[in-house]
Amino acid sequence: MSEDIKKTSPSEKILSSRRDFLRRAGIGAGAVAGSTLAAPYVSAQTGPIKWRLQTYSGAPLGAHVIKPQIEAFNIAANGEMEIELFYADQLVPTADLFRAMQSGVLDAVQSDEATMASPVDISVFGGYFPFATRYPLDVTALFRYYGLKEIWEEAYSEVENVTWLSTGSWDPLHIFTVDKPIRSLADMNGLRVFGVPTAGKFLSKYGLIPVTIPWDNVEVAMQTGEIDGVAWCGFTEAYEVGWADVCNYALNNAVTGAWFGSYFANTESWNKVPADLQELFRMSIDQSHYYRLGWYWGGEAKLRVEGEKMELTQLPAEEWAQVVKDAEGFWDEVSASSPRSAKVVDAFKAYATNMEKAGYPYR
Numbered sequence: 001m002s003e004d005i006k007k008t009s010p011s012e013k014i015l016s017s018r019r020d021f022l023r024r025a026g027i028g029a030g031a032v033a034g035s036t037l038a039a040p041y042v043s044a045q046t047g048p049i050k051w052r053l054q055t056y057s058g059a060p061l062g063a064h065v066i067k068p069q070i071e072a073f074n075i076a077a078n079g080e081m082e083i084e085l086f087y088a089d090q091l092v093p094t095a096d097l098f099r100a101m102q103s104g105v106l107d108a109v110q111s112d113e114a115t116m117a118s119p120v121d122i123s124v125f126g127g128y129f130p131f132a133t134r135y136p137l138d139v140t141a142l143f144r145y146y147g148l149k150e151i152w153e154e155a156y157s158e159v160e161n162v163t164w165l166s167t168g169s170w171d172p173l174h175i176f177t178v179d180k181p182i183r184s185l186a187d188m189n190g191l192r193v194f195g196v197p198t199a200g201k202f203l204s205k206y207g208l209i210p211v212t213i214p215w216d217n218v219e220v221a222m223q224t225g226e227i228d229g230v231a232w233c234g235f236t237e238a239y240e241v242g243w244a245d246v247c248n249y250a251l252n253n254a255v256t257g258a259w260f261g262s263y264f265a266n267t268e269s270w271n272k273v274p275a276d277l278q279e280l281f282r283m284s285i286d287q288s289h290y291y292r293l294g295w296y297w298g299g300e301a302k303l304r305v306e307g308e309k310m311e312l313t314q315l316p317a318e319e320w321a322q323v324v325k326d327a328e329g330f331w332d333e334v335s336a337s338s339p340r341s342a343k344v345v346d347a348f349k350a351y352a353t354n355m356e357k358a359g360y361p362y363r
Contacts, residue, residue: 048077049081049273049277050082050084051081051082051083051108052083052084052086052091052105052107053070053083053085053086053107053108053109054087054088054091054100054109055085055088055110056094056116056215056261057087057110058241059087060241061241062087064240064291065170065292066110068291069287069291070284073281073284076280076284077277081273081277083108088216089216091105092106093214094116094215095117096116097109098116098117098119101162102159102160102161104268104269107266107269108263108264109263109265111261112259113262114196114198115197119159120155120158121338122151122155122338122341122344124334124337125198126198126261127197127198128196128198128199129334129348130198130202130256131255133256135257136169136170136257136258136292136297138169138258138351139167139168139260141351146347147343147347148344151340151343151344151347152167152262155340161267161268162264162265162266163270164263165265166263166282167260168262168285168288169258169292169293170233170258170259170261170292170296171236172256172258172259172300173233174231174250175188175193175203175230175251176229176244176247176310177191177228177248178225178228178229178247179228180229180249181249181311181313183313183314183315184319185206185322188203188206189208190207190209191209191228192226192228192229193208193210193211193228193230194211194213194227194230195231195232197210199231202326202330203255206323210231211226211227218243219242219243219246222243222247229247229249234254234300235299235303235307236296236299239307240299244307249310250304250313251312251313251314251315252304253320263285331345331348332345
């Protein structure tokens with residue numbers, strides 16, 4: 001082998017193996033182009049149903065969190081329906097996603113409630129709610145066994161022309177910084193970070209300054225010093241989208257174990273979809289949830305241990321205990337904001353209690 005060929009880094013080996021899985025599974029970028037399916041059937045009277053769906057994520061991340069699902073759905077729909085996928089800020093700014101879907105500019109959205117300013121009293125729980133989860137499966141269990149599904153359905157039944165479809169888990173929340181390591185709570189003071197609203201509000205207690213800019217501008221903003229880092233994701237995303245190439249430090253303390261991300265549809269658009277295609281879309285959402293569970297969970301561990309691009313830092317044990325204690329007050333504050341929010345917080349508390357009592361492997 002030529003000495004000029006650069007040795008593959010540990011993180012590149014990990015990312016490469018994960019991309020190979022996509023290709024072997026037939027759900028990568030070439031899935032549609034390389035398929036040998038027969039020509040799809042298209043109704044001569046009306047043609048296929050056309051949808052426009054925009055995700056919160058930029059294209060590098062969207063290649064994992066939604067693109068495989070949409071490509072698979074379009075194939076399985078066999079010409080009866082076609083979804084055109086748009087990434088963060090491509091059609092409308094992320095902050096306008098909800099209104100654009102409600103008005104019919106978009107037919108569907110993948111996002112968390114807090115990021116897109118969903119006008120429901122439980123929007124604060126979308127994204128990263130401090131210490132609500134420890135593992136990704138916590139999200140699934142909370143919606144299936146602890147009443148969150150019914151609470152979300154009730155909340156969105158009160159919103160005109162929007163249908164909530166499903167919520168799944170993403171990655172844990174870490175803070176990544178360019179050149180200012182966090183080794184104590186005092187180090188957070190004055191740091192400008194791109195991040196999600198709820199976690200940002202909680203962390204602002206320690207002087208962190210949440211900054212909102214377009215997703216595609218984040219890397220350049222860190223390079224120019226406009227922001228000091230990100231509080232938006234876990235290690236898997238930081239490596240996949242290139243932020244680990246810019247950030248030198250990663251705080252190993254995770255404020256929560258999994259992001260709450262949801263799928264929504266414009267109700268008028270949803271009602272025009274036949275029942276079989278509605279079910280197919282729900283199945284593709286479930287497949288996407290399942291894929292992300294493994295993609296994030298495996299990547300977080302391997303990149304935290306084997307990734308070489310960022311130095312890991314840790315808060316002192318007594319300071320971290322204070323953060324955990326402060327979260328209890330934040331929970332009480334949110335619980336008092338509405339009766340429905342109180343139901344969600346009560347579910348979190350009941351779930352945490354049961355997980356602790358159940359012990360290994362739950363806690």
